[in-house]
Amino acid sequence: MYAIVEIAGHQFKVEKDQRVFVNRLATEEGKKVDFDNVLLIADGNNITLGAPAIDGALVGAKVLRHLKGDKVIVFKKKRRKGYRVKNGHRQSLTEIVIEGITASGAKKAAPKKEAKKAEPKAEKAAPKKATGKADDLKKIEGAGPKAAEALVNAGFETFEKIAAAKPEELSTVLTEASSRLAHIVTDTWPKQAKLAADGKWDELQELQDRLDGGIEK
Incomplete structure (x- = not known):
């Protein structure tokens, strides 16, 4: 059995006892955490799809540790402009272990109906941008x-x-x-x-x- 679940803004294919590195979670080390945004569950030939998430499905996990990823160097250069910028970044990560996938109460997606003509949405006001030169x-x-x-x-x-x-x-x-x-x-x-x-x-x-x-x- 495996599931497709969204964790901290990213989608992962997970199975029981699998270790996964995700974006930093607020949960303390050693604590358990559940993720309910399960998009798909596959158990053999039985596949359940969400619309977009599966109602009642959960992926349970345990936080093992918080750490930093490898440093990534981003270097930008413009020819003949004398422009050179070098920045380093280390992503904050959390290692978790998948303890179980629960599909109880899961509902399969209903057949798609003919889409209604979308009504034009009111344009959102653009966010006010700061004036003047910004720092890096x-x-x-x-x-x-x-x-x-x-x-x-x-x-x-x-x-x-x-x-x-x-x-x-x-x-x-x-x-x-x-x-x-x-x-x-x-x-x-x-x-x-x-x-x-x-x-x-x-x-x-x-x-x-x-x-x-x-x-x-």
């Missing part, structure tokens, strides 16, 4: 390109503004921007941003070396 927010540990874009669109375009914000406020910005950013830990972002705003790059690097999943050791 990707220098903050854990802030990738998408997270940096979300911060800028919410008006946090400089290290100084992030340093004055609360971690909870920054987490709310990321969650509202995309569910794929909701798992990011922002506890040390104001502290990191303060060092960057003051130009204390060596101290910032020392702090980032002590971080584990966005949390200071």
Whole structure:
């Protein structure tokens, strides 16, 4: 038996006793966690599809440890422009072990009906973007390109503004921007941003070396 389940914004094919590395979860090590966004369950030739998720299905797992992935180096260069930017990123991960797949109460998807003509939706107002030149927010540990874009669109375009914000406020910005950013830990972002705003790059690097999943050791 195996299942297709969405965990922390990504889909995984999982089986019992399988170990999986997922984006950082808020659950403590040694604790159990259930995932109910199960898209498919296959038991031999019996396959159940969700619409989009299967009602009543659960994938149970146990958190083994929190860790960081391998460092990824992103280097950008523009010919004849003198433009060179090098950034490093280590994704915060959680290792889990699948303890069971439960399909009780699962309902198979109903036959597709003829789609109704979609009514035109009202255009959403574009988010207000910050004016002026933004700092390179990707220098903050854990802030990738998408997270940096979300911060800028919410008006946090400089290290100084992030340093004055609360971690909870920054987490709310990321969650509202995309569910794929909701798992990011922002506890040390104001502290990191303060060092960057003051130009204390060596101290910032020392702090980032002590971080584990966005949390200071």
